[in-house]
Amino acid sequence: MSTFSTIFAGFGGQGALSMGKILAYAAMLEGKEVSWCPSYGPEMRGGTANVNVIVSDEGIGSPVITKDADCVVALNKPSLDKFVDIVADGGALVINSDLAELADGQAKAGVKVYNVPANKMAAEAFGGSKLANLIMLGAVVYATNPIKVESIDDAFTHVFEGGKAKFIPDNKKAFEMGYEFAKNNA
Amino acid sequence: MAKVLMKGNEAVGKAAIEAGCRFFFGYPITPQSEVPEYLSSELPKVGGTFVQAESEVAAINMVYGAAAAGARVLTSSSSPGIALKQEGIGYISNASLPAVIINMMRGGPGLGTIQPGQADYNMAVKGGSNGDYHNVVLAPASVQEAVDMVMDAFDIADMYGTPVIVLADGLIGQMMEPVEFNYVPRKGIPEKTWALTGKGDGERHVVKNLVIDPDDCEQWNHEHFEAYEKILANEQAWEEYLLDDAEYAFVSYGTASRVVRTAIGYLRAEGYKIGMLRPKTLWPFPQKAFEKVDGHIKKYLDIEMSMGQMMPDVAYACNDKNKVVFHGRTGGNVPTVDEVVEFAKKIMGGDK
Incomplete structure (x- = not known):
C-alpha cells in the first residue's frame, strides 16, 4: 500500500488550507483516495491554521495525522515547532525559510529538510507574498512526489473555476518556481 | 457521475x-x-x-x-x-x-x-x-x-x-x-396516502x-x-474489517473507527490478530454481526469519542460484559493512533 500523509501549517491567511486542497484535488483526479482534514475552531486571520492531507492507493484510516507524517510544510515558526517531531524517519520537512528557521538538532537525523525562501521569491516575481503558498507546494511536490506534476494543471482547472480561471497562470508559475527551486537546491 | x-x-x-x-x-x-x-x-x-x-x-x-x-x-x-x-x-x-x-x-x-x-x-x-x-x-x-x-x-x-x-x-x-x-x-x-394535502373532495386525513x-x-x-x-x-448494518482470523475485535463507529483502522495496520504489522466490527447502524444495533463472529473473539475493544456510551450495547450484543473493554476520549478530543495501539497491546498482553 502506498500512502502519503502531509500537514500544511501556517498563520491563517497564508494559504495552508488552499495548497492542501490543490494537492488533494490533483490526487483525486489521478483516481487516488484522499482526505483533507482541517483544524477548525474559533480561528482568524493571523491565528494558526493547518490541514492534514492524506493521499492513498486504498481506503484511508485516520484522517488526523498524529505520527509518521511523510511531509510537514511549515509556513511559519510556530507551525514548525508544533509539527517538527511528527515527521517520519525519511520524511520531508519543507520550511518557508523567510518566516521560520530550524534550530540546530531540531529535526530528526533521517528527515530531509528543504528551506524555501517563498516570501522573497513571491515578492520578486509577483510583488507580494500572496503566492508563497504555491511556491511551497511546488517544492513539496518535488520533494515528496505524491502526485504527477501534470496533475496540478488539472487541479487548477477545478479549483479555479469560471471567473477565477484568470488566477491560473500566476498560480502555475509560482508552483513551477517552487518545484525548480527544490530541484536545484536539494 | x-x-x-x-x-x-x-x-x-x-x-x-x-x-x-x-x-x-x-x-x-x-x-x-x-x-x-x-x-x-x-x-x-x-x-x-x-x-x-x-x-x-x-x-x-x-x-x-x-x-x-x-x-x-x-x-x-x-x-x-x-x-x-x-x-x-x-x-x-x-x-x-x-x-x-x-x-x-x-x-x-x-x-x-x-x-x-x-x-x-x-x-x-x-x-x-x-x-x-x-x-x-x-x-x-x-x-x-x-x-x-x-x-x-x-x-x-x-x-x-x-x-x-x-x-x-x-x-x-x-x-x-x-x-x-x-x-x-x-x-x-x-x-x-395519509398525508395532509387538503381534503377537497377526497377523504379526511388526520395526523x-x-x-x-x-x-x-x-x-x-x-x-x-x-x-x-x-x-x-x-436494517442492521455493519462492516467487518479483518475479522476472519481475528481473536480480538475493536468495536468503533464514525470518526473513531477511522483512527482504529489505522491502529489495526500497526498492530497487524506486529502480528496481532485483531480486526474491527464497525456498526453502521447504531439503532438497530448490529446484533447479528456479534452472533456471527463471537465464537472466535476473546475481547471486544470499544473505542469511542465519549466516556463509553456504546459499551452496554456491545455487552448486550455479545452477551458477556466481561468480554468488553473500553478506551475513549471525550470533550472534543479524537483518540490518537498511538493511544489506541497501546491500549490494545495492554489488553492483548502479547497474545499474538
Whole structure:
C-alpha cells in the first residue's frame, strides 16, 4: 500500500488550507483516495491554521495525522515547532525559510529538510507574498512526489473555476518556481 | 457521475437534494453551519424551500408540519441544537412520520466545545424524548458514507414511518473527501396516502399526537413496535474489517473507527490478530454481526469519542460484559493512533 500523509501549517491567511486542497484535488483526479482534514475552531486571520492531507492507493484510516507524517510544510515558526517531531524517519520537512528557521538538532537525523525562501521569491516575481503558498507546494511536490506534476494543471482547472480561471497562470508559475527551486537546491 | 472533492457538511446537503428533499428547516451552529449555508443557496434553485427558523425548537416543529404534509424534509444541527429538538422528534415519532435529522456531534454536555465528539450516542440511540420510541440511527465514517446514508435515510424514514438520525461528527462535517452521488431509491416505498394535502373532495386525513384513552395509546405503541421489529430484522448494518482470523475485535463507529483502522495496520504489522466490527447502524444495533463472529473473539475493544456510551450495547450484543473493554476520549478530543495501539497491546498482553 502506498500512502502519503502531509500537514500544511501556517498563520491563517497564508494559504495552508488552499495548497492542501490543490494537492488533494490533483490526487483525486489521478483516481487516488484522499482526505483533507482541517483544524477548525474559533480561528482568524493571523491565528494558526493547518490541514492534514492524506493521499492513498486504498481506503484511508485516520484522517488526523498524529505520527509518521511523510511531509510537514511549515509556513511559519510556530507551525514548525508544533509539527517538527511528527515527521517520519525519511520524511520531508519543507520550511518557508523567510518566516521560520530550524534550530540546530531540531529535526530528526533521517528527515530531509528543504528551506524555501517563498516570501522573497513571491515578492520578486509577483510583488507580494500572496503566492508563497504555491511556491511551497511546488517544492513539496518535488520533494515528496505524491502526485504527477501534470496533475496540478488539472487541479487548477477545478479549483479555479469560471471567473477565477484568470488566477491560473500566476498560480502555475509560482508552483513551477517552487518545484525548480527544490530541484536545484536539494 | 465523476467524483468531486466536497466538505462533509455541503455533501450531505447535496445528498438530501439528490434524494428528493425539498424542505429544510434549521438554525446555524458550529460545526455544521455549512449544511444550512449550502442549502440556503441550493434548495431554491430546485424549487425547494429553505427556512432559517428562529430557534431549533421552531425548526423541528416546521419539520413535523412538512412531514405531515407528505414532504421529504430535513433538519440538521450539532449536539446542543439537537438536544433542543428532542421534544419535536418524539412528536414526529409518535405520529409515525418520516423525517431526517443530521447531527454533526461536538463535545458536550451543555454548550461544551465545537470540536468533534460522539457523546450524543445515548441521546440518539436511547432516545432523548419521552415515551416508548426508537430513532433509526445511521453512523457514517466518511464523507461518501455520510452522503449514501443521508440518501438512504429518506427511504428508511418513508418505508417505516419514523424519524431517522444520521449521527456524524464535526470532523466528518468539516473534512473534504471525494464523493459521488448515485441515488437509487429503494423498492417498495409506500405512497403517502395519509398525508395532509387538503381534503377537497377526497377523504379526511388526520395526523395527531394526543391519544387520550390509555388502551388506544397502548395500541399505538404496539403498532410502533411492530414497525421497530421489522427494522430490527431488516436494517442492521455493519462492516467487518479483518475479522476472519481475528481473536480480538475493536468495536468503533464514525470518526473513531477511522483512527482504529489505522491502529489495526500497526498492530497487524506486529502480528496481532485483531480486526474491527464497525456498526453502521447504531439503532438497530448490529446484533447479528456479534452472533456471527463471537465464537472466535476473546475481547471486544470499544473505542469511542465519549466516556463509553456504546459499551452496554456491545455487552448486550455479545452477551458477556466481561468480554468488553473500553478506551475513549471525550470533550472534543479524537483518540490518537498511538493511544489506541497501546491500549490494545495492554489488553492483548502479547497474545499474538
